[in-house]
Amino acid sequence: MGGPHGHSLHFHAHSPLHRAPAHLKILALLGFVLVVVATPREWYWAYAGYLAVIVGVVAVSRVPVGYLLKRMVVEVPFVAFAVLIPFVAHGPRVEVLGLSLSESGLLSAWGLLAKGTLGVLASLTLAATTEAQDLLRGLERLRMPDLLVQIMGFMVRYLEVVTGELQRMRVARASRGFDARNPRHWPVLARSAGALFIRSYERGERVHLAMLSRGYTGRLPRS
């Protein structure tokens, strides 16, 4: 079904990392991040090493650094939380630029930021170098149950269709002069969500019937 479609984070390029089998990349990501998470936060040199590893991998992948940095905004709400910790944590206080901050809080914030940032960078690198279809095949090789892989496959395949439908509803509302500003407008938005559910569910039923008429017996053919 269909040719390869790049998902929103995918960066098209030809590199050893793009060609590497997806299941190995998933295992490498999981192993790497687990090691990072398990590393005591006082081992500053180790984090420099981890960063060097990621920078090396990104260089091999030929994904521009700016491309990844721009997409690190997913981390922002969490950074805001980490910045708050030194102000509210316990323990002896230290003066930093005229602010009284908790010493252990500063250490916690450093640990959270370092581990979180390394995790996001590593995940972004996987997403940028792996097509959705390869990722699914990789999960299959890692013995993820067949039904779960199928569900993920359908979700990924129809994600753009469903979000596109939501987008068209937004345009339709806006073109009729709707502008959601306060909770009084919730009923309209909730009805959009309801309509989206009905459309998605009915699409699922149509897809199922179309599959049955093509001989679906509960398993997808290898392609």
Place this chain on the structure above:
Amino acid sequence: MHVPDGFLDAPTSVGTGVVAVAAVAVALRGARRELDDRTAPLAGLVAAFVFAVQMLNFPVASGTSGHLMGGALAAVLVGPYTAVLCTSTVFIVQALLFADGGITALGTNIVLMGLTTTLVGWAVFRALQTVLPKRLSSVAPAAGVAAFVSVPVAALLFVALYAIGGTADLSLSTLATAMVGVHVLIGIGEGVITALAVASIVAVRPDLVYGARRVMAVRELEVRTTGAAA
């Protein structure tokens, strides 16, 4: 907001991962009962719906906005097993394709926002259904209350996990107060919007709402004849 890598220590992350795997395994068996061989396409489309509905922003006040988590909504619409499956799929895809939520925190995210909201939402919904009159009009309010309760409970579970494997030096009572306080507010939004959304679906296609099946089953077919025919 998704839990990122490094927020909970490694043993806790692995522990929640094991719980998540077990939950998904149970849900896979249960979903087959709820959807039979339609499971793959329907659960996939519902997962895409949950993902999309999390992108729908609801204005709160003075420029801030929030979005649905959708666990309780999914449970009422498609049944608890399928809902666990759909929300878990959403978190897996978000972690692997969108770098949203850490890969080592995947189990934590599934347990907190997939499993807990869905199961608590469904339990509250079923409990209310036994109390409220068996009418279609009571499905939406029950779903709303279920969604409202599910959010602070998930926040409390997060505090509990934090007590076991938290990495920052915060006082637990402060964290619990802040988390529950904020999430009661978030829960109000979640509850109201879930109730409104379920009401709009019940009005058009009550047969699609899993939580309305018991009510639909007791309704009798009513044949009305016109004056000319009589």
